Amino acid sequence: MSHRPPRPPRPLRVLAPALAAGVLLTTAACSDGDDSGPDRADSTADTTRISSSPLAQASPAPLTPAGARAALVTEADLEDDWNQVKNAAAWRDSLLVGKVDVADFLTAKTNAADCQKLLDRLYSDDLLGKPSGASALTGFEEGASRLLYQVAAYDKAGLDTSFAWLKSLPVKCDQFTAKDSSGGQRTVQVVSTSLPKEGDARQGLRVTVQGSSGGTSATLTLDVAALRVGTDAISITNGGLDGADHDSTEQAAKLGAARLEDVRAGRTPSADPDEID
Template identity: 70%
Template sequence: MTPRPSRPVRLLASALTAGALLITAACSDDGDGGSGSADVTGSPSADSPAAASGAALTEAGAQAALVTEADLEDDWSKVTDAATWRDKLLVGTVDVADFLTAKADAADCQKLLDSLHGEDLLGKPSGASALTGFEQGDSRLLYQVAAYDRAALDDSFTWLKSLPTECDSFTVTDGKDKRTVEVIETSLPEEGDARQGLRVTVRGTVDGAPTTLTLDVAAVRVGSDALTVTAGGLDGDESDSTKQAAKLGTQRLKDVQAGKTPSADPGEQD
């Protein structure tokens, strides 16, 4: 789940039921969108939503680069309130006592939780950004794409790569309850110029009942633009859908950067 992009922006207000994600709503503009049309092989027209090759990502281009239901496996359904999603299980303060020697690691772990909750995993975008979301049972998938400052983006990927070591296991408290958090590295398709996959598992309680939140996270850089995918919930892991979104989303972003309109049919993509 989540950037907004300091990255991809900040995002629930609803409990999906006793066994579902606890979330609080936050007002924000609805950034969903991005259904594509047939591939365009020629140069884009002046009013094309695609960004010309080498040009900065535009708002229209970012929208066109968003994945759609056709890009995802299983039974994901697009929602209209993705920009308001926030998971309360991610809210809390890292117990610094867990970090006996490297106290700075506690700050990195706090940043991870805050970024996932605020959906700005890669920091604030420097240019255009867009997001969309999907639901499947008690799971949610948030997809974001944005333009970033290249140096800051590289720093964000360096930070992400350090998390499985620095934040492999730690404790969080919200002043009332304690939760344990585990972070491991996951594999992603060999797409883009840089990529990082994580699985974040949060174990705690909801209404007094033991609860486990599992989030699969993917970040892929393509030039100075990047996409992030955060998928999961109380139903378990969503690694397959995360990888699918990262793979096909990268191709959509590359098409936009090349001045093409992404295909509406993922089977037509290279």
């Protein structure tokens, strides 16, 4: 009876691909489940991929005074003939000073408080309330119109509350009466306006105040805009007795949001607005 000669051992290079495939399948199976346990595969490739993901990057650093100033728009960002001024922080418009007539809100007296807050905040340049961190402000003039632009850091809960308040104003304060210190009446109207879809949240308003200034009838028209980027925000008031140019408000909102996003990402905003998409 003859014996079959023994089969030579299979070369290891044939088994290597199969073993490698088995390892890959095992790793894939582990990654499909809960990766928080001690048996999680931890390869160099996976670590590199995860660390480069935007979701894994650290949160933006808090806004600094220098960052807030860098995020401000400039003359180059605005269309038309806007000129930057140095006294914007002292701007106040007397037509915004008045006491809301509560009689206009017989069935919704809480709305009167919201409308009073709008007048007060527009006058004091604190549209979104007091900042909790760094802030910066600049202003521009074009004829009789003024554009006030602010960037600031806020407490998240307070900022959410302020945006909810702004969104409610076109309904709560669509038209009401305010009285000045001498009893003169002013008619105030508030309507919603559109803004470029920039930032995490936004709200635009058109506020008109009809009354008297210096003994003559006058109408103050303001474009009001607010944009939130994380816990930082931009606020804009633009207009005057000759009306408000909404295109300038939109331009400031669009380019200003891009500048703030650059600052939050640790980048230097472009000096040329044409470089921003």
